[in-house]
Amino acid sequence: SVYMGLGEATMEESAYRDRSHKGKRVFLHNQPSMLDYKSPLAVDMPEVVTYIVEDHDPNGPWGAKEAGQGPLLPIMPAVANAVFDAVGVRIDTNPITPERIFAALQSKAKGGEARFGPSDVPAVAWPEPRVVPPPWEGGDGKEVASDAPAPTRSGGKG
Structure with missing residues (x-):
């Protein structure tokens, strides 16, 4: 999960191109093959220390717990918060790249928002x-x- 989460946070981009096909809007993935879609290699990964917590879950089969997608959910916000703690800018879109961090730092230096991400997101009460x-x-x-x-x-x- 750590491997998948760090890859999603720092390398993987789910961007789509808006195209028309037979009069209908069709969205095509910008990286249609694994040649273009970045995923971390073993050399890209930091050393990871994992801890196995053996705790029986009465609702899981034979006491098992989830080990798939669920544990990777906090990784992206953790990376974004680490960037904010380190340099004081928010990155609100994936992947969190050096170029996006630099753009947010430049915006902050010019008196703009200290963030990079979508600007047309509606406010939610x-x-x-x-x-x-x-x-x-x-x-x-x-x-x-x-x-x-x-x-x-x-x-x-x-």
Whole structure:
């Protein structure tokens, strides 16, 4: 999952060309073959340390848990947040490339937005977050009012 997630975050681009075919709009992938579609090689990967947490899942077959797409979901935002923490710009589109980081840095230096990504995304009025305190913060797993104090960011006991 780490390999797939880092590849998706830093190399893979799902861009499409708008074409017409027999009077209908057809979207064709910009990289129609694996010769054009970048995917990381072993030499492109950093050293990765993995931890196997053996914890029986009563809902999975023989206690198994998912090991496919689910674990790679946080990798792209983690890379984007690492870029923001390092240089102070947001990259809101994939792949996160040096060219896009540089473009965001140039925009920031000129007084523009410190980000690279789509500019025509509509604003979304998100509801207030719901706070569900974990057991180590005295919670019982039930939703509490949105005006409750925010949970600590320790992520664990004590």
